[in-house]
Amino acid sequence: QSVLTQPPSVSGAPGQRVTISCTGSSSNIGAFYDVHWYQQFPGTAPKLLIYGNINRPSGVPDRFSGSKSGTSASLAITGLQAEDEAHYYCQSYDSSLSGLVFGGGTKLTVL
Amino acid sequence: EVQLVESGGGLIQPGGSLRLSCAASGFTVSNNYMSWVRQAPGKGLEWVSVIYSGGSKYYADSVKGRFTISRDNSKNTLYLQMNSLRAEDTAVYYCARAFSQLEPTLSFDYWGQGSLVTVSS
Numbered sequence: 401q402s403v404l405t406q407p408p409s410v411s412g413a414p415g416q417r418v419t420i421s422c423t424g425s426s427s428n429i430g431a432f433y434d435v436h437w438y439q440q441f442p443g444t445a446p447k448l449l450i451y452g453n454i455n456r457p458s459g460v461p462d463r464f465s466g467s468k469s470g471t472s473a474s475l476a477i478t479g480l481q482a483e484d485e486a487h488y489y490c491q492s493y494d495s496s497l498s499g500l501v502f503g504g505g506t507k508l509t510v511l
Numbered sequence: 512e513v514q515l516v517e518s519g520g521g522l523i524q525p526g527g528s529l530r531l532s533c534a535a536s537g538f539t540v541s542n543n544y545m546s547w548v549r550q551a552p553g554k555g556l557e558w559v560s561v562i563y564s565g566g567s568k569y570y571a572d573s574v575k576g577r578f579t580i581s582r583d584n585s586k587n588t589l590y591l592q593m594n595s596l597r598a599e600d601t602a603v604y605y606c607a608r609a610f611s612q613l614e615p616t617l618s619f620d621y622w623g624q625g626s627l628v629t630v631s632s
Contacts, residue, residue, distance in 0.1 A: 437620035445622035493616040500558035
């Protein structure tokens with residue numbers, strides 16, 4: 401069981417907006433540690449999508465955005481495209497575990 | 512161009528040892544924070560270990576005392592020595608470079624292609 405909780409799956413039609421939540425606790429997200437997001441396609445390595453809660457690395461479309469509030473963070477994808485169908489993972493640091501932690505991952509299906 | 516290429520994976524019996532290598536190009540391993548992240552078949556990502564540019568090393572509880580992260584500056588290569596392997600260590604192991612050195616919540620911008628380690632008798 402992951403320290404950071406994500407919904408196993410979300411779905412949306414092309415053009416729609418979807419959000420993926422990442423719920424933590426007072427020892428990770430709630431302790432003001434940054435949250436990062438990754439996108440992973442089957443059989444490939446993860447790709448950094450959002451870092452430092454809200455920042456996009458160069459080359460990541462502005463359709464992807466991140467936010468954080470309290471003990472939770474969210475990834476929003478607007479103008480959903482078929483190519484966005486992938487697994488998405490949040491990541492932070494946990495002071496109780498003294499280590500980096502990932503969410504369990506969310507599979508995004510584009511209908 | 513930044514590249515990370517893992518090697519050393521394979522089939523190993525429970526209790527055995529294996530060393531993974533991650534050869535880097537396009538940047539200097541010793542000047543960066545480097546990590547290992549694993550992914551069991553059909554499962555999510557799990558952080559394994561990190562080595563800071565200054566040499567500090569940290570491990571997930573699940574591998575502490577069994578795994579050792581290290582680097583060879585002359586070869587610009589990162590290693591993961593894995594001892595006392597268990598079935599639950601079966602996974603694809605990725606090496607990754609930290610995007611910045613803002614401890615402790617590192618993010619990773621470059622990843623290798625992964626190396627599969629299968630622990631089974």
